[in-house]
Amino acid sequence: MKIIIIGSVAAGTSVAAKARRNDENAEITLYNADYDISYSICGIPYFLGGEVDELETLTPRSAEWFKKRYNVDVHTRHEVIEINPDKKVVTVKNLDTSETKEDNYETLVFATGANPTTPPIIGMDMEHVFHVRNIQNTAAINSYMVTNDPKRVTIVGAGFIGLEMAEQLTHKGLEVTIVQRSNQIMPHLDKDMAFRVEEHIKENGVHLLLNEEAITITEKTVETKSGNVIDSDMVILATGVKPNAKLAEEIGIELGSSGAIRVNSKMQTNLPDIYAVGDVAESFSVVTGKPVYRPLGSTANKMGRIAGDVITGGDLEHRGILGTGILRVFDLAVGYTGLSEKEALAEGFDIEVLHNIKPARAEYLGGKELVIKAIADRKTSQILGVQIVGQDGVDKRIDVFVTAISFKAKAEDLFHLDLAYAPPFSTTKDPVMYTGMALQNAIDKKNKLITPQELTDRIEGGEKFQIIDTRATKQYEVSKVDGAINIPLAELRSEGKKLDPNLPTITYCNKGVTGNAAQNVLTNMGFKEVFNLSGGNKNYQSFKKGNK
Incomplete structure (x- = not known):
């Protein structure tokens, strides 16, 4: 068996590792246009802020390591520029020498990831304007900061990366302004929960401009559509990503409404012997069963492992995702999973909504408040989604809710969980348990x-x-x-x-x-x-x- 994988970050390397574990005789080759493999995109802000000392920490595995560990050939700076699915042949360009070659495959895997979304802003090509997507971007940002000592930075976009960069650059001593097109940060949150985070980042010195659109970047300013002029020595673009599916589309692979590659539960595309995994592929919602696109490293690794198993005769299947996310913003943790209130209403659910404000652990031991927003279906009592904001214990609770929703738990089931209790860790009636109790009482119309x-x-x-x-x-x-x-x-x-x-x-x-x-x-x-x-x-x- 000969497997060619296009892309070698989280998803591509996971395909290779699982395929090798299953089949020692398979010939596995990865082509990657980038310089680095298997790196941590999510760790980039923490290096730039100084929490991670060495950039190399984010790239723990090299092509040589993969060859030694898994007997897998990884070719960096090699871009697949053409595919003939009938002949099962790819054309590969060496980006350092411009030489091209052909390679044949029995099975092909797209792990081409996603590209940064580039908004139509004048001045995007200036040397102090940066995307935050790969190790090369990161090195360039760090070098610019060391050389030019910027004092003011404008971040365009208020999703995960934008907020993490705001936190880290504030800690580094820069004056930070965020420009966000919509009327709230973190689009996957409901507005009432996002507002709590907005207040917190402003309390920590970040200037937040909502309903604003950057239109022009100059050497020392960012100008917005409404006429605001922001003094800025550096600009970070954190405006999201789009699936890198152009090559797949050219050979007739079907894309979903998100622009990502449509796959089945075995990561197979509509073309025989061609798979897609990671940020280039569409997933589906555990709650609704409908396609959903949420590019996250955790999902990419999972998809890669499934594809590697299926390709080598295994029976793993993708069970969908909840779109779970968690973020640290200064002293707050922000977690969410499943459907938001606005998403649940758009899907036609008759919902019960609870805002539960409880300490994460005993107040006499310094327990701080959690704000839990939980959404349940009145018809079935099933939990549909949860959002949590708090200083402590958010990760623990969101993961309990993830598990509950994944196994179709009803609101009352949460109350009956035998959760760990001791005053340093929880309250006698844990916030998860209270959430289930209050939701069920509301659904039953008792309260x-x-x-x-x-x-x-x-x-x-x-x-x-x-x-x-x-x-x-x-x-x-x-x-x-x-x-x-x-x-x-x-x-x-x-x-x-x-x-x-x-x-x-x-x-x-x-x-x-x-x-x-x-x-x-x-x-x-x-x-x-x-x-x-x-x-x-x-x-x-x-x-x-x-x-x-």
Whole structure:
């Protein structure tokens, strides 16, 4: 068997390694147009910020290492420029010598990754403008900073790489400005959760310009469409990526709506004996079953291993992804998995939404708040997606939710999990467990929830509510929900008799627990419809501020 793999970063090398483990006799060749193989794109910001001392740390494996370890031939600076799928022949160009040669294959794998998206900005070719995509980009940025000592940097784009670069360059002492075209950072988050992160990066000194578009770069400025002029010694482009699928498309391989190569669960394309893996390939959602494109190193490695197994007679199959991501932004961790609220609504789900604000571990041991936004399907009670923002314990919780969603867990299943507990690590009722309990109660209509967005929309639509703030009067006087009256929980049983039990009622406290207790009191008193405000006043005030 002769296998040719085009590309040798995460996905391509994973194909080769798994194929070799399965078949010692296969002839495996990788062609890679880049200088480096199997490098960590995700680690690049941390080298530039100084957390990683040596750039070589991000390139732990060389072509020589692969040859010695796996008996795999890796040819860097060799670009496959043409493919004849009928003859099973590729034409390869040596980028250093410009010489070309032909090579034949039995099985071909596209692991060509993705290319940076280049926005139409005047001045893109200037020496102080950089993409952040490979080791060569990284070396160039580092060299420029060492030589020119820039003081101000503009980052175009506020996704993963943009925010990581903002954090790292701020730590390095640069004045950082982010320019983002849309009305929020991190497009996979819902706006109410993204706002919490936006506030945090601004608190850490980053200038954030939303609904702005960079149109011109000069030697010392970045100009935006609205007329803003940003002083800038260096520009980082973090505007996303697009699948590098041009060569595949030229030979008739089908692409999905994202522009990535369409594959089945065995990583096979529509052409016989041709596979696609990693950032060039489309995946599918575990929740909806529909195609989805989320280029991540973790997915690329998984796809590569599956293809390597299938090619050599194995039976692995891709089970889809949830699009899970996690990011550190200064003191915050931001994690998400599955569908966001906006995505779930677009898919036609009838959803229940909970904002759960709880400490990651015992407060008396320094536990800091987590804000968990969880979405469940009212029809099946299955968890559809979760977003978490917090200083501690985000990774642990998001991975529990990932596991739960992957195995089609219902909201009530979360409450019954036997999670590890000790005060330094958790609370007696872990935030994951409480999330499941509160969601299931809402789905069962025992304790209905209403989000700040829904409450606002319904009031603006003309509905009448009586809104009860159950906190102490001093807290009420500091901030409250618009239109709320103050009845502390201890007085609710008596004062509640003066309210209209037929009018839809909202109860709330600071975060949700006391509001839930008040909801039970009023329900037991015969009130027909009582909602607890999801996330309490704290969540409402964040929502209100984010929608000014």
